[in-house]
Amino acid sequence: MIDPRRTGIWALLALAAALATAAGCASPPRKSLWSGEEAESDSSSVVAIARSYLGVPYRYGGADRSGVDCSGLVMRVFATAGIELPRSCAAQYGRGVEVARDELAPGDLVFFGQAGSLPSHVGIYEGDGRFIHASVRDSRVRRDSLDASWFRQHYRGGRRVLPPP
Numbered sequence: 751m752i753d754p755r756r757t758g759i760w761a762l763l764a765l766a767a768a769l770a771t772a773a774g775c776a777s778p779p780r781k782s783l784w785s786g787e788e789a790e791s792d793s794s795s796v797v798a799i800a801r802s803y804l805g806v807p808y809r810y811g812g813a814d815r816s817g818v819d820c821s822g823l824v825m826r827v828f829a830t831a832g833i834e835l836p837r838s839c840a841a842q843y844g845r846g847v848e849v850a851r852d853e854l855a856p857g858d859l860v861f862f863g864q865a866g867s868l869p870s871h872v873g874i875y876e877g878d879g880r881f882i883h884a885s886v887r888d889s890r891v892r893r894d895s896l897d898a899s900w901f902r903q904h905y906r907g908g909r910r911v912l913p914p915p
Contacts, residue, residue, distance in 0.1 A: 792831075793857030793912055799827045800874045800882040803891045808884050813837070820872050820884045823891060824859060827874060833911060840868040846911035851896070857912045860896065862904040869906045 800823070809817025813826050821839040828835045835842050843861050854860065856877040861869035873883030876893060884891050894901060 793855060796827060796831050796857040796874065796912065797876055797882075799830045800876070803827065804882065804893065806884075806891045808886055808889045808891070818884045818891065823882075823884045824872050824874060828911065835911065839870060839872045842872055843869050843907075843909065846909040849908040849910045851905065851908060854908045855910070857910075859909045859911060861906040861909070862901060863906050864904065871904075875908065 803815070803818065803823060803826075806815055806823075807817040808819065810819050811822070812818045813822030818826065821837060821842055824839075824842055825835050825837055835845060839861070842859060846859065849855070849858055854875045856875060858875040860873050860875050860881050862871040862873075863869040871883065873881040873894075875881045879896050880893050881896060882891065882893050885894070896902065896905065
């Protein structure tokens with residue numbers, strides 16, 4: 751047993767910090783919410799999880815397989831991959847680092863909205879100019895092209911929340 755009168759408060763704080771760090775390293779891997787497999791935080795697993803939502807109904811405020819909205823889809827996909835993101839599109843826009851459109855990589859977030867305001871729509875970049883999102887218009891999760899007229903006109907930016915590819 752450590753005697754605090756002999757070691758001083760600084761030694762106790764150092765010991766506590768070391769124990770906390772060791773405990774964090776020994777924590778079990780995060781599990782996927784859907785498959786029970788170990789979650790991996792890489793672009794291929796994020797895109798695969800997003801693809802598994804294709805066809806799921808759009809539901810405003812939804813964040814599960816019974817229905818999702820755009821930010822609920824993003825939050826749930828990344829949570830399944832072991833990465834916590836905020837619930838709202840505007841808050842998600844503040845995460846990660848900005849990525850130029852011509853440098854987007856699979857798993858990056860793509861944002862859309864009216865000029866002069868915070869983005870109001872978000873999706874997950876799949877690659878080859880396509881992204882997956884919860885579409886209000888089609889009432890389901892689908893893939894679209896960044897070059898489609900509305901998305902090209904309302905593109906607000908990309909953000910990378912995963913490690914660089």
